[in-house]
Amino acid sequence: MKKVAVMILATFMMTAMVPAFAAEMTKEDKDQCLLASQDCKTEVDSIQKKISKLNKEIKKGTKVYTADEVKKLKAKLKDAEDFLDNMLKQ
Amino acid sequence: MKKKLVVAATAGVLTLAASQAFALENLFNGSFAVRGANANYHTGGGTGYLIAPAWALGAAGIANGEINGNTGAILNAAGVKTRWGANDSGTTKNYVEQRARIFYTAKANDNLKLVTGFEIDSTWGKSSYVVGRSNDGGALGSDTVNLESKWVYLDFNCPITGANVKAGIQPLNDSYKNIFVGGGADAAGLQISKAFGPANLGFGWFRLDDHNGAAGTTFTNGKQTRDLLMLDGKFNVNKDIKFGASYYFLNSDNMQQTAAQSLGGANFAVAGSKQDYNVHMIGANGAATFGPATIDGFILYQFGTVDTFGADPSATAAAAPNTSLYSHEHVNSIAANVSAKVAAGPGAAKINALYVNGGGNAFVNVNNSTSAAFSENVMGAALGNSLILFRNSQYTTNDQYLIYESSFLGQGVIAASAGYDAKISDKAFANVYGAVAWTAKNVVGGSKYIGTEANVEVGYKLFDNLTASVQGAYAILGGYYEKAGRFGDDGRPTDPANPYVARVVLNYVF
Numbered sequence A: 001m002k003k004v005a006v007m008i009l010a011t012f013m014m015t016a017m018v019p020a021f022a023a024e025m026t027k028e029d030k031d032q033c034l035l036a037s038q039d040c041k042t043e044v045d046s047i048q049k050k051i052s053k054l055n056k057e058i059k060k061g062t063k064v065y066t067a068d069e070v071k072k073l074k075a076k077l078k079d080a081e082d083f084l085d086n087m088l089k090q
Numbered sequence B: 001m002k003k004k005l006v007v008a009a010t011a012g013v014l015t016l017a018a019s020q021a022f023a024l025e026n027l028f029n030g031s032f033a034v035r036g037a038n039a040n041y042h043t044g045g046g047t048g049y050l051i052a053p054a055w056a057l058g059a060a061g062i063a064n065g066e067i068n069g070n071t072g073a074i075l076n077a078a079g080v081k082t083r084w085g086a087n088d089s090g091t092t093k094n095y096v097e098q099r100a101r102i103f104y105t106a107k108a109n110d111n112l113k114l115v116t117g118f119e120i121d122s123t124w125g126k127s128s129y130v131v132g133r134s135n136d137g138g139a140l141g142s143d144t145v146n147l148e149s150k151w152v153y154l155d156f157n158c159p160i161t162g163a164n165v166k167a168g169i170q171p172l173n174d175s176y177k178n179i180f181v182g183g184g185a186d187a188a189g190l191q192i193s194k195a196f197g198p199a200n201l202g203f204g205w206f207r208l209d210d211h212n213g214a215a216g217t218t219f220t221n222g223k224q225t226r227d228l229l230m231l232d233g234k235f236n237v238n239k240d241i242k243f244g245a246s247y248y249f250l251n252s253d254n255m256q257q258t259a260a261q262s263l264g265g266a267n268f269a270v271a272g273s274k275q276d277y278n279v280h281m282i283g284a285n286g287a288a289t290f291g292p293a294t295i296d297g298f299i300l301y302q303f304g305t306v307d308t309f310g311a312d313p314s315a316t317a318a319a320a321p322n323t324s325l326y327s328h329e330h331v332n333s334i335a336a337n338v339s340a341k342v343a344a345g346p347g348a349a350k351i352n353a354l355y356v357n358g359g360g361n362a363f364v365n366v367n368n369s370t371s372a373a374f375s376e377n378v379m380g381a382a383l384g385n386s387l388i389l390f391r392n393s394q395y396t397t398n399d400q401y402l403i404y405e406s407s408f409l410g411q412g413v414i415a416a417s418a419g420y421d422a423k424i425s426d427k428a429f430a431n432v433y434g435a436v437a438w439t440a441k442n443v444v445g446g447s448k449y450i451g452t453e454a455n456v457e458v459g460y461k462l463f464d465n466l467t468a469s470v471q472g473a474y475a476i477l478g479g480y481y482e483k484a485g486r487f488g489d490d491g492r493p494t495d496p497a498n499p500y501v502a503r504v505v506l507n508y509v510f
Helices: A002-014 A032-036 A047-063 A067-087 B002-021 B059-063
Strands: B025-039 B047-049 B093-109 B112-123 B148-157 B164-171 B186-196 B199-210 B225-236 B241-256 B274-290 B293-309 B326-344 B347-356 B399-401 B413-423 B428-438 B449-461 B466-477 B500-509
Touching: A047 A067, A067 B025, A067 B093, B186 B225
Parallel strands: B047 B399
Antiparallel strands: B025 B093, B025 B500, B093 B112, B112 B148, B148 B164, B164 B186, B186 B199, B199 B225, B225 B241, B241 B274, B274 B293, B293 B326, B326 B347, B347 B413, B413 B428, B428 B449, B449 B466, B466 B500
């Protein structure tokens, strides 16, 4: 029993990463990621999109976030804006 | 069997552990721009002064009785005047250049990340199968080793103090619109900053150079260095009013410079000469918003000493440069700027003014002493989007301007500009801009009037990340450049032609 449990555990651990490589399927069973590079699980935001998202969340203010969280979002926004600014300098 | 199970279990655990250890957030950002240009002075990948300033005139021009003659290129090896001077204004040329930047950030968590940045520059048609970083690899065949490292630094929030720490080769920017240093300057150093309510305090230390020996040679013995210390305080009174104050200390200990930096002021010494200086800088800056208008500006005061060789900015053309005259000068200099921006119509109107002291008390800025592309400061943030007059921090491979660094070879700058940035639609924009500039002191006599520029840019966002634009700029040269052009048919130097540049730009940022 103990052996079986160890084997199951090992198998589970070794296969834990496999789902990350599974294709993303839409409700219509079309893989929009392959078809149009949309809705990919591995998609990352461009820096403009990140700034836009942060602005959107900051606008929600303390209705949604705590004061500390808003402060944190603002710090992240400044960080992203400074990064973009420095990216494009000489 | 038992042994196999143990191995399998161990492998499984290790796999899981390994996957957790690499649970980094991998961030990729970057940009790519390709520019096609038609111009009479600008060149693909060119750097430096667009037209040799009067201060940089060589002995050849003086020997020929032409105070505002040309640079050394006017005499050929046989001592005969060549028809075309170094200020070649007789030809229109076209070039295409491209610049890619890739930034990879390995983010372990919200408080710890490694930031790296790389750059690949190429001028179309230039070289292939070479090892070099001078815009190579653009010719047929391409294959070239030209990947540059730009940033490599650790960025973390200290769990003990709560301060943000940046350690490594990173962007260096002053709080004064990069008049002193910045706008694309990257340097090795340490920055620590921490917010205290509405205030923010910052400390920075940068090792700019570590030199010794003959001109152009570098060592890393830590004895003869150029260091910059920065203390910055910022305070937000409310969301509309903010101000800041700074103390900077620039110390150069027995630094050696190359011929490329051998002219004028604290930043320039004759090749091979030794140079010590220490410059203290106190500054104040502020910004206030009143309804649709925003006004901001700064004032900087410098004091200290500069020991230099053969580059007394107050010397006459006949005595300077390239003499071995030693001078020990006290620095007592200022720079100041005021800018206003008003939302009007579909965009915003902007006006700017800048004063940078010149002459015997020339403003000391930070320049590079290990590269011929030596400017490490800009005027674009203080004076707007110039394409010809002032070096700005816009992202180009070509880096040529009439006023290439903020002290303008120790002569200083007095300048004003105005512009209007219009948002035509969500995707289209248009900018118009005009500027005029004088030297604060013309060290070789004659006119201080450098020139007037007008430029226009029209652009369209093809995608959120990709912008196509057309830029055109024209400058009317002032009396400062009188007789600084090529030789005419009568054998006498002519006035250089007015510079112009037209560019088509594709710019992708992600």
